[in-house]
Each structure stands twice: as structure tokens, then as C-alpha cells.
Amino acid sequence: MLIVALANPLDPGPAALLAEAQALQAATYAPENNHALPTEALAAADIRFFAAREGDRVLGVGALAIRVGYGEVKAMFTSDAARGKGVAAALLRMIEDTAREEGLTRLNLETGEELAAAVRLYERFGFTRSGAFGDYVDDGVSLFMSKDLA
Helix, strand or coil: CEEEEECCCCCHHHHHHHHHHHHHHHHHCCHHHCCCCCHHHHHCCCEEEEEEEECCEEEEEEEEEEECCEEEEEEEEECHHHCCCCHHHHHHHHHHHHHHHCCCCEEEEEEECCCHHHHHHHHHCCCEEECCCCCCCCCCCEEEEEEECC
């Protein structure tokens, strides 16, 4: 059974999956276009970090960064073995539910066209393409998406 719960990104299972995600980001994007948070930053007080587990196996991770006036989806990643099994959808549902509990009315995220499966997931969840937000700049590489929470 898949369980999604708050987790510590510094624990071995989540940290290993985050390292895999960061390696993919580094291979896909130039350093100036790579906006992944370092693993240590995902343990900050303004981050709600989640792991999806089946037993002791960490299958996916994702985070909600609490910002002034909105939440930001960060660090979404699913292991290769778990792709297509609803792990990312379960994580995104938890992030949305937590954002609502935190009183947030909007979610934003930054991704890239190269991550087509992620873009499809976000679109299925009602995210639409939007402009840059927060400290991001429109660099022609990043894809920005947002969703109003009702």
C-alpha cells in the first residue's frame, strides 16, 4: 500500500531519491537554468517535505514551499521503478491538501518542457501555464505553471 507522509529529506531513502533527481536536473539543464533546491534546503521550516513509501521503499518525493501569498511545488520526483503507478499524483494531492490547510489559495511551480511527463501530470491536476513568479525570471527555458485552490 502506498503511504504519503511528511518526511525528513536528509534520511537515507529520500536523500538517495533526491540525489537521483538532482543528477537528472544537472544532466538536463545548464546550472543557471537549474532551480532544484539543495537537499539541506528542503529541511527548512518553510518547507513541507513528503515521501511516498511502499513498506520501507521510498518511491517518490515532493515538497511544498510556503511563500508569502502562495505555495510552490518543489522537488517532485518518482523513482523509475514506480513510474506510472500513481505515486506522483498521490504526492501532488498531499501537497495540494497541505497548501489548503496552510491557508494558501494558489500553487505555483517551475519546470521545463523537457520533463513532458511532469507537465502532463500538472495539467491533469488543473495547473495552467503562467508567467514567472517570485524570484524567477523568464529565461526561455523554464516553464511556469499555477493553480488557484478553491
